[in-house]
Structures are given as C-alpha cells and as structure tokens.
Amino acid sequence: MSDLPAQAPDPEEWLPLYGDYLYRYALSRLRDRGQAEDAVQETLLSAFKARDRYDGRVEMKFWLRAIMRNKIIDVLRKRVKDCSYEDFQKEPESPGFLERFTGVLPGRVERWTFDPQVACERSDFWEQFNRCIEKVPEPGRSLFIMREIEEQDTEEICKEMKISANHLWVIIHRVRKALKACLNKNYSRRPEF
C-alpha cells in the first residue's frame, strides 16, 4: 500500500523511471561511479521512508532530486574536510586596492578559444569538461561544485570549513582558471562565430 498522492508513481517504479536521471545528477557532481550509485540508493531509501510527506506539488523527479542534493552536499563536505592541503589552509593575501574597488583578482585573463555558450550545447564539450574537472584537485573541485553548481550559501561553507569568503572566492577563481586552461587546450572544435 502506498502513502503517495494518486498521480505519483509507485516506489517500485522509481528506479526504472528516475534511476538514470538521479545517477547522472549524482555523477555530474561527485565524479565517482561508486559514490553516485550509493547516493541513488540512499536517496530512494530516504524517499521511501518519507513518502507520506510527498504532496504532489512538485514533480516526483524534482522531489527526489532535492533529497539527493543534500546527500551530495554531505559527501562533498566530507571530501573537503578530509583535505589537509597546505594550499587550502593558507589564507591568501588580503585584497589589494584594485580588488577591493573593482572585484578584479590579479592575473592575466586568457581569452577563450571557443564560445562556451555555444559549446555547452554539444555533448563532445561535456565529455571534455568531465575530463578537465576530474583533473582539478581537491578541495577546490568540491568547493566549486558546492558553491557554484549547487549554490550553497557562501557564509555557511566558510563557517563550516573555517575559511574566509575571500579565501573561498580565490579558490573558486583558481578552479575556473584551471578549467578554462584545460578546455582551451583540449576542446578542439571551434564553432563558427
């Protein structure tokens, strides 16, 4: 017997209906097949236990995704906490004049060799992106996903990781730079623009 609204699929159907979607979502954040599989399992189990709280106002897929998001953030948080990199613990220099008044971090801005807005509609771009993000070292990668993709609150991340907002911003800036350098170097297709 199900405690779900009439239009909601039966829990037995969740895996065939949403398994791929949830797995892709988890894998795009965690970059680890085993952990992504575990996240799908934990999500479906938590959802099963909390099924009487599903009121049908959002599509089931998004309800499950919201549950999974919390699980993913827990995994990412743990990864960051497990890091003891000197780079991570070393506070960057306090912002200079230019940074304080314009928000511009020091360093040369390399140009993109392709248009990201056009490229991100192509599957070959994402294959390369996935290869590039896997090369980004921790804790930068997890912090980047937590803040820029999952949009966790900056204050919350900083409080928990015991770093300043400026420090977090510098880490994210370095990740973006590394991703861009890797994509510029390896993503060979140059769309026509």
Place this chain on the structure above:
Amino acid sequence: MWRCIDVATALKAGKYRDLSPWKRFWLRCHVVFCFVCGKYHRDLMKSQDIEVKLRDEPESCCPHALDPEQAERLKRRLEAERRKSKE
C-alpha cells in the same frame, strides 16, 4: 549606473542569468564599456554560462547512465532495505 564593485558583488552572489532583466541590462552595459573590469567580468560570465548549464541540466552534461549491472544491484539492495523496513 553600476560600478565595478556592484558587478563583482552581483557575480559573486550568483549567476548573472538569474538577475532581473533590468539588472542584467545594467551589468552588461558596464562590462561592455568598462576598461578596468570589463575583460575580467566578461570572462567570468562565460564561465557562468557553463556552470548554469551544469546546474540546470545535469542529465545532458553527464553521458553515463546506470548500466544494467548497476541497476540490477540497486534494485536488489532497495528491495532488501524495503523488506527490512516493513518487518
């Protein structure tokens, strides 16, 4: 008129595509013409284009679906857990 620091604050707080059309207009005006921060912030906006796609459409950014073996393993594990919780 937006200042460089207003653009920086907005882009730190979130994605430029999530801003209201009016705010987005002022932000774009600033980064097109500003010789101090324009290049840096235009570059950041391009990175954000990729990030927004990854945030909103994870299924199209990740080519790997569950393989049959994984799906079967998950099915068994879920059934076992469900049985346990019913007992």
